[in-house]
Amino acid sequence: MLLRRIYQFLIIYCLGVGLLFLLKYALGLSDYVIPSPAEIGRTAARDAGPYVLAVLNTLAVAVLGHLLSIGLATAVAILGRLTAWIGSFIRTAAYNIQAYPIVAVAPIIFILLGDGLSSRLLIAAMICYFPLLLSFIGIFSEPVADIEHFYHATRRMTWRLEVKIRAFENIHKISTVLVGSATMAVVGTIVAEFIAATAGIGYSIRIALYQSDLAKILVALFLIGVGTSLYLVSLEGLGNAFQARLKRN
Amino acid sequence: MKQALTIFLVVIFLFACGQKEKEEVSYRLKWLYNVSSVGDLYADVHGYFAREGLAVTVKPGGPERDALKEIELGHAHFGVASADQVLRAVAKGAPIVVLAQLFQVNPLHWIYRPDRTPFTSPKDWRGRVLGVTFGGNDETILRALLARHGIAESELTLFSVRYDYTPFYEGRVAFWPIYLNAQAVIIGEKLSRAGETYAFVSPDELGVRFVANSVVTTRQMLERHPDVVRRFLAALLAGWRAALDPQNEEEAVRVLAQTDRETPEAVVRRQLPVTRELMLPAAPGTPFGKIDVAAWKQTAAIMAAQQLVPEGLPLESILATDWVPSP
Numbered sequence: 001m002l003l004r005r006i007y008q009f010l011i012i013y014c015l016g017v018g019l020l021f022l023l024k025y026a027l028g029l030s031d032y033v034i035p036s037p038a039e040i041g042r043t044a045a046r047d048a049g050p051y052v053l054a055v056l057n058t059l060a061v062a063v064l065g066h067l068l069s070i071g072l073a074t075a076v077a078i079l080g081r082l083t084a085w086i087g088s089f090i091r092t093a094a095y096n097i098q099a100y101p102i103v104a105v106a107p108i109i110f111i112l113l114g115d116g117l118s119s120r121l122l123i124a125a126m127i128c129y130f131p132l133l134l135s136f137i138g139i140f141s142e143p144v145a146d147i148e149h150f151y152h153a154t155r156r157m158t159w160r161l162e163v164k165i166r167a168f169e170n171i172h173k174i175s176t177v178l179v180g181s182a183t184m185a186v187v188g189t190i191v192a193e194f195i196a197a198t199a200g201i202g203y204s205i206r207i208a209l210y211q212s213d214l215a216k217i218l219v220a221l222f223l224i225g226v227g228t229s230l231y232l233v234s235l236e237g238l239g240n241a242f243q244a245r246l247k248r249n
Numbered sequence: 250m251k252q253a254l255t256i257f258l259v260v261i262f263l264f265a266c267g268q269k270e271k272e273e274v275s276y277r278l279k280w281l282y283n284v285s286s287v288g289d290l291y292a293d294v295h296g297y298f299a300r301e302g303l304a305v306t307v308k309p310g311g312p313e314r315d316a317l318k319e320i321e322l323g324h325a326h327f328g329v330a331s332a333d334q335v336l337r338a339v340a341k342g343a344p345i346v347v348l349a350q351l352f353q354v355n356p357l358h359w360i361y362r363p364d365r366t367p368f369t370s371p372k373d374w375r376g377r378v379l380g381v382t383f384g385g386n387d388e389t390i391l392r393a394l395l396a397r398h399g400i401a402e403s404e405l406t407l408f409s410v411r412y413d414y415t416p417f418y419e420g421r422v423a424f425w426p427i428y429l430n431a432q433a434v435i436i437g438e439k440l441s442r443a444g445e446t447y448a449f450v451s452p453d454e455l456g457v458r459f460v461a462n463s464v465v466t467t468r469q470m471l472e473r474h475p476d477v478v479r480r481f482l483a484a485l486l487a488g489w490r491a492a493l494d495p496q497n498e499e500e501a502v503r504v505l506a507q508t509d510r511e512t513p514e515a516v517v518r519r520q521l522p523v524t525r526e527l528m529l530p531a532a533p534g535t536p537f538g539k540i541d542v543a544a545w546k547q548t549a550a551i552m553a554a555q556q557l558v559p560e561g562l563p564l565e566s567i568l569a570t571d572w573v574p575s576p
Contacts, residue, residue, distance in 0.1 A: 030342035033318050039341070107413050198409040210384030211557075212315055212337060 001236060005229045013225055017218060035215035043215035044222075051204060051220055055227040058189050058200040061117065063231065065124030066185035069132050070178065072125070077136030078163055087141050091134065098130040102188070106195045120192040120200065127188025128181040135177040139170045171246065175239035182235050186228050271304040272477055276485075277316040277325040279462055281309050282508040283431055284520040285356070287501050289329075292488020294504045301480035309508075317345055320467055327470075327481060332460035332548045333386045333557070339567050340558040344468040346569050347545075348482055349538035351489070352461040354527045357387055359424040359450040360433060362440075366423040368450055371398040380410040380417065380425040386459065387426040393457045393551040424450065430524040434516055458544040459551060471569060483574050486538045493525045493537075538573045 017040075024034035031039045080087040102123060113119045140163060147165050151157035167174060193202025201220050208216035278286050289307050292298055298305040308325070310316060316328025317338045329351070330338075338345050359379070361368055366377060371394050381388050387410075395402065408422045414436060417425040427433045429449060440447045452459060464485065471478055492501040502517045509517075530539055545564055553560040 027322070029321060030338070030344065032338040032341035032343040033321050035341075110411075110413060111415050196411050196413070203409075207384030209313070210382065212318070212334065 002230070002233045005233050006226065009225045009229045013222055031215075032212065033214075035218070040215045040218055043213075044219045047216060047219055048223070051201065051216075051223050054199070054201040054204045055220075055223045058193065058202065058224075059186070059227050059231060061120045061200065062124055062182075062185040062189040065121050065189060066128055066182055068121065069125045069129040069181065069185065073129055073132040073136045076133055077140045078159075080137045081140040081163075087137055091137060094130045094133050094137075097126075102127060102191060103195060106192065110196045116197070120189055120197050123192035123195075124185050124188035127191065128184035131184060132177060132181045135173070139173060140166050142166065142170075144169045168246065171243055175236075175243065178239065179232055179235050182232055183228060186224070186231065190224070271299065271302055274298070274303050274305045274327065274477065274481060275308065275325040276305050276481075277308045277314065277319050277328040278310040279316060279329040279331065281311055282505070283512065284505065284509075284517055284524050285351075285428075285431060285462065286329075287505045287517075287521070287524065288351075288489030288492040289485065290508055291492035291497075291501055291504050292485050294507070295488065295491065297484040297488040297491075298481070301484040303477070303480055303484065305481070305484075317343060317465065320345070320465065320470075326477075327464060327466050327485075329462050330465050331386055331462055332545060333389060333552060335463065335465060335567065336549055336552055336558045336562060339562060345465050345567065346468050346471050347463045347465050347540060347567055348471075348478065348569050348572050349464040349486060350460060350540045350544075351463060351538065352527050353530050353539075353541060354451075354453045355390070355459050355461040356428045356430050356524075356527050357390060357452065357459075357461070358427055358429045358433065360417070360427045360436060360447055361424045361450065362420075362445055363448045364446050365420065368424075368448070371395065371400055371455060374400060374424070375404045377423045378406045378408050378421065380408050380422045382410045382426060383407075385426075389551060389555060389557065390452050390457055390459045391426075392555055393459070394452055394455055396554070397456060430520050430527055434519045434523065438516075438519075457551070458541070458547050460541065460544050460548045463540070464538070478572065479574075482538075482572055486536075486573065489528070490537050493521075493528060495522075495525075536573050536575050540568050540570045540573070542568060542570060 020034050021037065023029070024036070035043070076090060080090040105126075106119075106123060109119050109122055113122065144165050147169070148157065148162065151161060151165075189200065190202035190205070193200035194206050195202075197203050201224055205217055205220050208214075208220065276289065278289060280286070282290065286307075286309075293305060293307050310329065315334070316325060316330050317334055319325040320328050321338075321343055327348075330345075335345055335347060367373060374395075379391065381391050391407075392402075408416060410416075410422075410426060414425065416422040417436075418439075427436060427449075429451075433449065437447055464482070466478060491497050492504070498518070498521055501521060502514050505512075505517050506514050512520075529537065542564070545568060549558065549562050549564060552558045553562075
């Protein structure tokens with residue numbers, strides 16, 4: 001699975017970079033507009049080390065932000081399933097807050113929390129939290145009538161059992177949502193770093209943009225792609241293992 | 250009736266023959282419309298380009314827009330770029346030529362509070378927190394100042410600067426990079442209202458002459474369409490001279506207010522004299538827009554010392570020093 005993900009990413013990356021080279025040589029553009037393969041190679045040799053560390057830094061924050069969002073979204077969705085009104089209220093709030101562009105909200109966050117880890121974490125969490133929340137509310141509010149009826153009839157239903165039944169019956173959907181939101185957590189972290197942090201690959205990309213250095217950006221994009229693929233494969237592996245264990249039990 | 254129609258058609262024909270076709274030219278600014286582009290807009294609004302037979306589209310720049318790339322890609326004919334951008338581009342083979350230098354003194358300064366952190370020379374920076382945009386030209390300028398005055402980076406703290414001035418307002422950062430003719434007027438006013446004093450550190454006065462905005466085009470444009478280049482430059486620089494003339498101040502404010510609606514006219518009125526000081530050549534008789542070759546050489550040397558560009562860039566072929574018309 002890992003190899004497949006990586007080579008799929010490599011195909012997409014190579015196609016994109018190949019298109020840039022085609023444009024460069026067809027139009028006779030300088031290395032300033034589109035760097036040559038040699039220029040990208042030199043940049044990779046020089047900057048890959050610090051960039052790998054920056055990507056790992058970003059991934060660490062993204063994973064933390066993602067976990068934070070999963071925990072929070074699960075808690076709020078469990079509360080939201082209690083009554084239709086609360087569920088609808090949370091949904092409205094989520095849609096509204098999600099509509100605010102993060103670049104407009106970010107300065108407020110940075111004034112309150114500074115430009116350190118907590119701001120990056122919060123922005124990463126914010127970007128992947130609301131899609132997670134909306135999916136979880138949908139999953140946890142939807143009764144699994146066939147199974148729940150039995151427990152209701154025998155008066156053995158508890159809120160924990162209800163949540164477990166709904167989670168179990170929708171485990172495939174939950175797994176897909178978690179993997180999908182992982183990409184958003186990575187994106188959110190990079191956006192936060194780009195806007196105001198002083199660490200991570202988003203910050204490195206910002207500096208490269210100031211220097212109009214597309215070679216650095218291409219190296220950074222490559223490493224982000226590899227890092228994100230690894231994270232997604234790990235999540236899918238965890239999801240599959242969890243589902244297999246549930247089936248065995 | 251037939252006679253009237255014939256006369257009408259003849260008049261139309263003569264009118265059409267009398268109309269000289271204007272050449273379409275695109276001009277990409279370095280930044281969003283603000284006081285640093287007042288002359289560009291003045292030249293456009295007051296028909297300076299039209300009188301030279303040019304239909305110029307003045308496009309705003311921005312953080313993600315690079316005039317040099319647009320020029321090379323053919324999306325713009327002329328543009329505004331800072332010297333560091335030009336030198337980086339040329340070092341990577343971009344066929345860029347500098348036609349005129351708009352700022353004679355770089356507007357980038359550092360604002361500070363003299364009562365809290367007195368400053369007489371960069372040696373006073375020891376132990377202080379200084380704002381810097383990592384990757385920006387202020388980082389290059391600051392490092393040049395530190396090297397020139399023998400200060401190691403470990404002797405001070407560098408703070409990564411963004412658009413939010415809160416760390417400076419709160420006093421966490423003692424020196425903050427700022428454009429003297431743009432934000433400095435607004436930030437200075439806020440500090441004055443709060444009863445605080447402020448002053449500016451000028452890299453130029455400390456011996457670092459790092460060139461800022463210049464007008465650029467491609468070598469191909471210069472060689473194939475020298476007449477268009479000459480007419481464009483004549484119109485543009487005439488527009489700038491008029492915009493910076495104190496007698497035209499109200500009109501310059503009005504022209505800028507039409508495009509930059511975010512900045513109050515009262516602020517623009519205070520920004521204009523500062524812009525004038527930074528742009529007009531100090532030596533009498535020097536034409537507006539003259540390329541300061543010595544400053545370019547120093548800029549290239551600073552960047553080479555910091556390994557941002559290779560040594561020995563062919564400045565004589567980058568700087569088209571004989572294109573600025575005399576007033």
